[in-house]
Amino acid sequence: MKAFLRKNGFVLSGGLIQGAGMGIFLFPHSIPSGGAGGLAVLLHYWFSISMGLALWIVNFSMLLIAIRYLGNRCTLWTMLAVSITSLAVVVLQQCVSLPLNHVWIDLPLGSLFLGTGVGLLMRQGVSNGGVGVLALIISTSRNSLPGKPLFWINSCIFLLTAFIIRWDILFLALLSQWISTKMVDVIYRLDMWSISSTFWRRKS
Template sequence: MLRALLTPAAFSRKTLQEYLLVALGAFIQALSMRLFLVPAQLVSGGVSGASQIINFFTGWPIGLMVFVGNVPLFILGWQYLGGARFAKRTALAIALFSLFTDGLVWFIPAEGVTSDLVLDCLYGGILLGVGLGLVYRGQGTSGGSDILGRILNHRLGISISQAYLITDTLVVLAGGFAFSWEKALYGLLVIYVSGLAAEAVSEGSGVFRTALIITQHPDEVTHSIMSVLERGVTILPGTGAYTGMERPVLYCVITRSEVNPLKELVREIDPRAFMVIGQAHEALGEGFRPLVKE
């Protein structure tokens, strides 16, 4: 395990950038805990949420409890973390989050910045999600639920999303017993908001559109899309189930702003064309974000 952590690749420029993203993400997560979640007694699930509950009854440092709680999970989940690459970044994220969470006690007032539960829930969830998203962009995980979710998925066949739901819900329910059920309900909102923010940061907020076009003039439509919109077109073979006629299906990926121009182009060439506009979560390759970073 130690040899895997000390490979020459660990010192490349790209790796250093990923480590910086993980460190920044861990700091932002800790900031969310100290500014909003801990003062408001909002439990967001996972090991950090369980640590909040333990801290409430014992007074033990939250960061220390996060670190101790993640150690056995990290050992169990080593083989499910995608190898040493993910494990190194996960270990860094856990260690820094624990350090920052306890260290910020000296700089942030115990009552946080607001006494409004709605504000604590909203901004705490957003900050937490931004931190998580940065850790994910650094090719790491935040430990806790991430590790346990992968173990449950591998051993029991439970989907990752269901595993997160199970583990986080159990912790939030425990928070309801410790603090109040009202705060437990807010805790569920924190999980939802942080999930949206983490997805936006880690995968990007851009949503693309896919278009399937069935037309009697495929050559003209293809030429128009490639020359006017400057988008690539893939021609797929198709056969009408009712008519039995063979007719090509045009497939292309465009941005949201190009949907109406595409409709107009197709309408001018073939008003009787059939179009299906779908939504793509991400587009990688020529004309969009590169698949391989240089």
């Protein structure tokens, strides 16, 4: 039960932090948060379906892959993480208004939040949804850090999206992914249990 509650806390925290990075800092500047957003834009462009439905299709497809390669438990945790992230984006966009709205301030801050949230999820063996599933599968099979495959998968999708639709946000999207995936690896390396144990010992 203790392990379950601890994992649940990390998953909830990861989803909320990821959602904050998207909803408060990145989405107001139309900066894609990852490959799933880029694929959703392409589906909307090609088939004229709504962005919400397109994003759901992408995430659902990735969850089907997760069931096969990562198991039912990982898929259920991923569904929770995706739901928390989506809810956080909706609530924070409505409730939080930053006094400064400058892309060169919001982009690094949003990317750091995004990478922290994704890193917390992947430390628990939980995907952040979308193409994060593929990155988690690759990192698990190779016993490597997930940041690098996540960066390259997302970069390829950004390039495809920019080539088909427009190029103006490509640089911002790639820079955001570079920062966030570096942060993913930083969080992935941390010994969270030792940090939390040290904190509680000092507090007591």
